[in-house]
Amino acid sequence: MTRDAALALDAADPLRELRAQFELPPGVIYLDGNSLGVLPRATAARVQQVVRQEWGEGLIRSWNSAGWMTLPQRLGDKIARLVGVGAGELVVADSTSINLFKVLSAALSIAQEASGTRRVILSERSNFPTDLYIAEALARERGFELVLADADELPARLDHRVAVLMLTHVNYRSGRMHDMAALTHAAHQAGALALWDLAHSAGAVPLDLHAARADFAIGCGYKYLNGGPGAPAFVWVHPEHAERFWQPLAGWMGHASPFEFTPGYRPAAGISRYLCGTPAVLSLAALECGVDTVLAAEPLGGMAALRAKSLALTRLFAARVQATCPELVLVSPEDDARRGSQVCFSHPELGYAVVQALIARGVIGDFRSPDILRFGFTPLYLRFVDAWDAAEHLREVMQREEWRRPEFNQRQAVT
Numbered sequence: 001m002t003r004d005a006a007l008a009l010d011a012a013d014p015l016r017e018l019r020a021q022f023e024l025p026p027g028v029i030y031l032d033g034n035s036l037g038v039l040p041r042a043t044a045a046r047v048q049q050v051v052r053q054e055w056g057e058g059l060i061r062s063w064n065s066a067g068w069m070t071l072p073q074r075l076g077d078k079i080a081r082l083v084g085v086g087a088g089e090l091v092v093a094d095s096t097s098i099n100l101f102k103v104l105s106a107a108l109s110i111a112q113e114a115s116g117t118r119r120v121i122l123s124e125r126s127n128f129p130t131d132l133y134i135a136e137a138l139a140r141e142r143g144f145e146l147v148l149a150d151a152d153e154l155p156a157r158l159d160h161r162v163a164v165l166m167l168t169h170v171n172y173r174s175g176r177m178h179d180m181a182a183l184t185h186a187a188h189q190a191g192a193l194a195l196w197d198l199a200h201s202a203g204a205v206p207l208d209l210h211a212a213r214a215d216f217a218i219g220c221g222y223k224y225l226n227g228g229p230g231a232p233a234f235v236w237v238h239p240e241h242a243e244r245f246w247q248p249l250a251g252w253m254g255h256a257s258p259f260e261f262t263p264g265y266r267p268a269a270g271i272s273r274y275l276c277g278t279p280a281v282l283s284l285a286a287l288e289c290g291v292d293t294v295l296a297a298e299p300l301g302g303m304a305a306l307r308a309k310s311l312a313l314t315r316l317f318a319a320r321v322q323a324t325c326p327e328l329v330l331v332s333p334e335d336d337a338r339r340g341s342q343v344c345f346s347h348p349e350l351g352y353a354v355v356q357a358l359i360a361r362g363v364i365g366d367f368r369s370p371d372i373l374r375f376g377f378t379p380l381y382l383r384f385v386d387a388w389d390a391a392e393h394l395r396e397v398m399q400r401e402e403w404r405r406p407e408f409n410q411r412q413a414v415t
């Protein structure tokens, strides 16, 4: 492989035109779209329009005339196309953490009704902390127990005590991807429900929640969906379960008829009962621009084409770094079928400083404590030559020991 070969791959890339949808700052190779996606070109003008016209001129009339009220459902229908569910099954609201609270609570209620003896929420020890914290708090409140296992032990830990298997599809740190269909099947065989967090999969890998027979799913708007910092999240409940329980945050937007202003709660039909309060219109408008950047791939092969390119990018980067930086240990799976859209390496001491030295060179990845150098690959805007050049920068940082500089060893709040 040579740099010219990478340029040739770009020239032949059927998705290359999608990069023009983004405002990428010059001189930056952005390998952190799994943490905060890049700003789409359409977003600033769209948010400006919502502010100036819909809010400024339309004022309160825009709840009807600009369709603000139905944004959670309309945008939900767009995301539904990316995760393999039908229109009307998914809504956009709140944050991933809050949506997890809603669906995990509903899952515990279903389990409790079916059997009083299933008292365990089973999850992975290396799951993203907010998922574990929410589960821990709910378990305390509801008299359940949160049990953590390593990924490979999960099937064996699915016994008659497990109420819910709660997993993140692609691990935020290692990039390891679970077999959603197989684990969901194992959970069901054991009599448990399966809840999936798609924070690192939605917009990054093809998903088919119905084919996998999942029960609940949540996901994040600001990672591969490019919705902007703190963008709203999404929530999906299998239509079989959607009306079985009230979710615990029974706000008026989840009411069957909020503008009757009646004192009693009557949940809305279907997934809309998973809404809580007033939609965050500005954030939803920005998120829609982000989701549209992913849907723009549909005529070019959609998620399958994005996945093929993502795998080729991560293969190229991992191979180059392994060939040139023997000090770094590849942590993400080499097997394509088990790797999400990121590549990670570990180093026992230098991880943080190496990432800082790379950022100073315009190659933006991130560090995940205690020892992980993490590089996310968003095929919508990354080129093969970016993967090549990023690996070259990393090689130079290691060979020239740039990580020694004191400013690269000063920890900031967000790593």
Ligand SMILES: *Cc1c(COP(=O)(O)O)cnc(C)c1O
Binding pocket: 095, 096, 097, 098, 128, 130, 131, 168, 172, 197, 199, 200, 220, 233
């Ligand atoms: C990013 C991420 C979140 C983020 O949750 P917020 O409520 O948006 O802070 C949650 N879970 C996982 C697995 C994530 O990767």
